[in-house]
Amino acid sequence: MTETAKPTIPESDWSSLLHDNSRTGGQGVRAAHAPDRARWQIRVGSSIRSAPILRNGMLYVTSLAGILQACDVANGRQKWKFQAADQVHSTPSLWGNKVLFGCDDGKVYAVDCDSGTKVWEASSAAEVWTSPVVRNGVVFFGSADAHMYAVEAKTGRARWTQELGGRIYSTAFAAEKQLYVGCGDGKVYSLDISSGKILWSTPTGNGIDSSPAVVANILLIGSEDFFVYAMDVNSGVVRWKYETGLGIASSPAASGDLAFIGSKDGYLYALEIQTGRLRWKAQAGDVVTAPPVIGDGVVCIQAGGTFAFDIATGNVVWKAGLAGAVQSVPVLTGDVIYLASNDGEVYALE
């Protein structure tokens, strides 16, 4: 594991989808042993389109029924649940003692981790499928109303809004001074993080719902035009692009000198971050739309089932015929893997 794989953000920040470039959900790069059995399995009552997150022995899961629930990882029992007003497609994120998530009612909710009560809410004019990200005490989120929003993490009070050219289903990446996000108008935008002013935009050939990762001054993102793009973070100039077989809704995860991303053509691709050269590709099902996550020596992804590929070769290390997902991502810990599935099941596998 080289230096670039390590998160370079403060521990208190949650700067990207699932916390960091490796999509770890804040767990750091952990082992992902082949699971032998289920420790527990629960049914949340509706589909899960988002990824669960984990902190302090509590697994936070959102579901289409509009429920955020906290489950004790020891036994899967629900500690509390919070009912939002509409469906939830947003992967939650954590800041301080709050769970943040978007809702189809156009709001982002901040819910207390201990009690499950609402601390604040922030409104937009259309559904929020993106995952809120936090940097230096400010929450950033995109909405289907074609606006990016910045609100204070403590209160939800508005800082700024910025209109873009299309619906936003891409979770932003918050760097120290710039915010990066893909947009339904096919462009990748860089915004000034303090004002929301557009610094640059670079077009791709179709809409974007992939979420960017930023590694060593290179922004990585997929587009529905079938290409993976690498752009200079300061100028938006395209350094390279790599063509896959169909559109890309997955988001890149990075480890060492490699970026991993799925395509709707059913493959997971390992590309060299600096050059875009293909290191390997491996079939993960008929269609891949979820992001991968990096484990210790493996890259895991959910498609029709759950797969772990050798990070160096792309060979299948293990696979499980469960937890088919549209946008869910495994939570890897040292001993247990937590999976959420499109059909509303949550598994703890050990």
Add this chain to the structure above:
Amino acid sequence: MDRRTFVKATCVGSASLFLKDFDLLAQAEVTLPQPPPIEVHGLPQAKPSPLGMPGLFPGRVVEISDPGSIVRNRVSQPVVCRMLEDGMKDLTGESSVRAAWAKFIDPADTVGIKINPSGAPACCSSPEIVREIISGVQSVGVPARNIVIYDRYSYEIDIGSYQALLTPGVRVVGIQDGFVDTSGYDPNVYCDANFFGEWETRSYMASIVAHGVTKIINVPTMKDHSASGVTGCLKNLGYGTFNNVARSHRAPYSFTNPLIGVMCSVEPLRSKAVLHIMDGMRQVWHGGPLTQVQDFIYQAGLLLVGTDPVAMDTIELQLIEKKRREQGAPSVWEHDPKSITPDGHEFYHDATKNLFFRQPGHIAAAGKLGLGIADLKQIDHRQIHAA
């Protein structure tokens, strides 16, 4: 037509269809079971509209083709824009695109655009075409908030990424989440038939169709179908509006004929479906409707535009059959037991195999219910090719 009369008419229609099918079956090597009667409960207060199927232009099908419309499996937005404009003007005889759209849509309408995301991402209603339809509807004066893009299964819409790719302000709605979610359906509007002894014999109409929209623009794809022969305007509309439809086919038998046509006849679906724009950018000639195998997907670069779903599906059937002949695959009419396999993998990779005895006769059956013209000699098939 009251409910009792309608049910009777349906049964008479079906009875006459049974005779036709009997002729076909007499030539086949298997004896297929006869379909049961289907009881129909339409929306009592629904008033039939002259715009309803077969619509303003019965028997007219405008086919627009341009090889530049799909290149390396990517649909060209500007090319499909021009194709759709040409098609709309030719269909209606109007000289302006706006006037063509105004034949079907009023500014006060709430417009449902019925996409087909089944088979996404390999073959589904192209977002590029849906965007052009949205523009056309907006050109008449319908605000974006009154345009609803919908289909039955939300997860299929998600896989197609329609939410991200469509115009801001329009609503994108998946009627149901899981297979057992009935909350999006009207319990008073349904078709009732017991095909295989199933526990639930009713299929309910989606509330968004019964009550939510005032007009429907149907955007099917061009595919073969393992149970119905092809899936086009009729199947996208009927099986995409009612729930619990997979029960109509249990391998190797299929009652998609006559259920598809019967469902399309139910008010208010019949009256609200005023325009059909078939996406033939990609043409699935085997493995439909869900295949992801690119070997069986031909990048045809076609659009079909019309108001008569029966005529359009008849042309579609002709095109699929032609492609299958070119590829050495048997006709979708074939009922040779040797072609049937219970093995899904074999079906998806061998064009000579199928899961069901297909029922392309559902198109003619729908014609007998008054939904359109199935006789090729009577179809006004217009073709516009790129220069």
